Amino acid sequence: MDLFDRLKAAHPQAWAAYVDHPFVAGLGRGTLPEAAFRTYLVQDWLFLIQFARAYALAVFKGRDLVEMRAAQKGLAAILDVEMDLHVRLCERRGIPLEVLETTPEHRATTAYTRFVLDTGMRGDLLDLHVSLAPCIVGYAxxxxxxxxxxxxxxxxxxxxxxxxxxxxxGYQEVAREARAHLDRLAERSLTEARFSDCAAIFAQASLLEADFWSMGLAGAA
Structure with missing residues (x-):
């Protein structure tokens, strides 16, 4: 197993709470309330802003130019591509940019994104990317x-x-690269003693992702 699969297997209940969430099932069946998806879309735009900051932190945390350039590539992808795509998706759902820019962060958005940033500030690149992995690879x-x-x-x-x-x-390749990057980071700094700490970070991030789905459903209540 690669590191991502090992992290999933370490806390299967946390992972299942995220990937088997009723919000996810509703996406597949097409039964998710529109209000839930609209709430999710707005908060996901705010979420992306904070994830861009996480990649900027990864540039700072990079130990060499290879790591710094990899982080800069992720930052550029969010700021120059994904944000614009998200705005257009929201507009097709009747959500104008003004709404995106004036809606406050939900507590679930703040909880997950600040957890990622705090993890990255306190730890190293491996800690930061482990906290990002449930989102990046999980969506794929x-x-x-x-x-x-x-x-x-x-x-x-x-x-x-x-x-x-x-x-x-396109996105599946992003996820494959994220998994490979985790393995490269692990080769340099992961010990068996440290694995349990990384697994705890991954589990907490997965549960916070589940809370993000729940936030969307609550918006339709």
Missing amino acids: EIAARLAMRPGALDPSNPYAEWIAEYAGE
Whole structure:
């Protein structure tokens, strides 16, 4: 197993709470309330802003130019590509940029993103990327699994676009590179004694991701 699979296996209940969440099931079935998805979309835009800061921190934490350039690439992808794509997705859902810019962060957004930033500030690059992995790689795994569900990618599913985006080869390659980067970092600094600490970071991040889904559902209540 690579490090990502080892981290998942260390705390399977935390991982299941995230990837098997009712929000995820609703995406695949097309039954997720629209209000829940709209709440999620707005908060996910705010989430991306903080993740850009996490990649900026990764540049600072880089021990050599290879690591610094890898982090800069991730930062540029968020600021120059993903943010614009997210704005257009929101606009197609009737959510203008003004709403994105004036909506305050939900507590679930703040909890997860500040956990990532705090983890990165206190630790090293491995700690930071372990805390990011449930989001980056988890979305790829969730979407790939949903895409195999009959009807998930049909035009009749209002969330087919979201599933297709994260199940697509472009994002799947991002996830594969994230997994490989975790392994490269682990080769330099992971010991068996430290693994339990990394697993705890990964589990907490997974549970905070589950809370993020729950925040979306609460927005439809």
